[in-house]
Amino acid sequence: MVADLSRDSARFSPAQCPRLVVKVGSALLVDPEGAIRSRWLGTLVKDIAEAHKAGQQVAIVSSGAIALGARRLKLPKGGRASLEDAQAAAATGQIALSQVWADLLAAHGVIAAQILVTLDDLEDRRRYLNASATLDRLLTLGVVPVINENDSVATAEIRFGDNDRLAARVAQAAGAQGVVLLSDVDGLYTANPGHDPGAMLIPRVERIDGRIMAMADGRTASGMGSGGMVSKLEAARIANSAGAALAIATGKHDHALQRYLDSGHGTVFLPEKRAGARKAWLAGRLRIAGAVHVDAGAAAALGKGKSLLAAGATEIRGSFERGDVIDVIDPDGKTIARGLAEYDHADAARIVGKRSSALEQILGYAPRAAIIHRDHMVLL
Incomplete structure (x- = not known):
């Protein structure tokens, strides 16, 4: 049975998805030399601004701070040679990254806000509820929150490890109906397409079981980010448990969000029955x-x-x-x-x-x- 791609991608449109989380990967935001891909990002921001104008409330989970900061500090291995380098790169890159988002959104008359979170902010129930209330208020006010993990203080023991799972947790906390992971891959395949020319894209997943997990490949195509397909499937589990659909789509082209909505090319993970708020929080716990x-x-x-x-x-x-x-x-x-x-x-x-x-x-x-x-x- 062929999936109805147009219907699946329409789930994330302003008409069907009042509140959306868009995650942007490092390899899309920052080029191999560590500079922001400003022209590409401008086209994505225009998509977000159009969705905002149509009444959709959008939150952005943005990677790229470490890669950007490493370039400015001239650190080896993209700032990931040591925990101290990564923390310094994150602190330096985050301020520049936030300013870029704020300026681009402001050009369309949209106000941006910055939220930096740690794992504990969403794992501790009281802090989770506080974060949820803040997100809800910002979105209700028409602000676009730009969210990232607070890598300047996170350690290996207390971190999400990738922004895929962070995006799903943010969607849960914000009560979003959809999550779009813009990445350097265009969806889940039956096998690694880089190694198997016969690999086929799976347009729709209705249940994440052992068969689906076996198709995941933990590597990233760019080597710049921290998440692979495994992290994206884990993100889908978290989002689906909260009643939100999640899509994996390529971000390699201009107007990546609108291109996905128009083409439907990607993989959509459909939610099952929505759990209550407390149980959804439990299902999404990482620690x-x-x-x-x-x-x-x-x-x-x-x-x-x-x-x-x-x-x-x-x-x-x-x-x-x-x-x-x-x-x-x-x-x-x-x-x-x-x-x-x-x-x-x-x-x-x-x-x-x-x-x-x-x-x-x-x-x-x-x-x-x-x-x-x-x-x-x-x-x-």
Whole structure:
């Protein structure tokens, strides 16, 4: 069955997508010498301004700060030779990058705002809600937020690692209906098109399963960015869990956004049933404190909307406290759910496989209803 490309790309038009997140990759924004591709960027900004004029609220997730700053500081390896170089390059490049976006948008009468976030800003529930409120207010006021990871303070342990997943989390926080990842690739293929001439573009993905994940290639075409196809599929999972469609499209041509809307050439990942706000936030979490392995019976019960009881658990992994986010792993090693732990890891390990009637004697206190309650859990 041939996918209806025009219908799929229309999902991201002002008429069908009141709030849109557009992610622009480093290789598109910055040339190999580390200079901003101003003429190309001007055509994209015109697309965004036209969408804005048509009533669409647009947020931009922009890469390029490290590449731009490395050129200005004359740092080797594009500013990625060390963490310190990357942080210095980001601090130097971000101010220039933001100014370019602000000037280009202002030329069309559009006000820009800058938001720099860290992983913790969207992983901590309270800070996530604050970021969500800020995004909502800016977009409601007709401002175009330009968002990037705060690479000047991020470390390997506390970072998104790529702006694909950041864009999906921003869409979730902003309540966007669509995400367009403009990249140096034009979509998901059945195999790496650089190595397999018979590889075919997949125009539509209705469910991200093992077969789809197997098609991903972790490498980038340019070598400049940090995300490959794996990160884009992970971004699609996050966006889809929040009820947003996500498209991967090439940005190599002028007017990249409008070109995608007109041609439909790319891959669209369609959302399934939209989860509640709290559960969507859980599904999109990137930092997980631990895991609980379960038997087949418990896995089946979770699929029917049940809580995870101690009797269905087989093993506890990691060091976590009550309230931390943990994954649920089925007998095949697949992550099937994610939720807030009702016990710390030590007590959870003591009650693995035990019936509810035995828990009070084992723990020495009145037990909680479940290791993870269904109200604080989302299926993946």
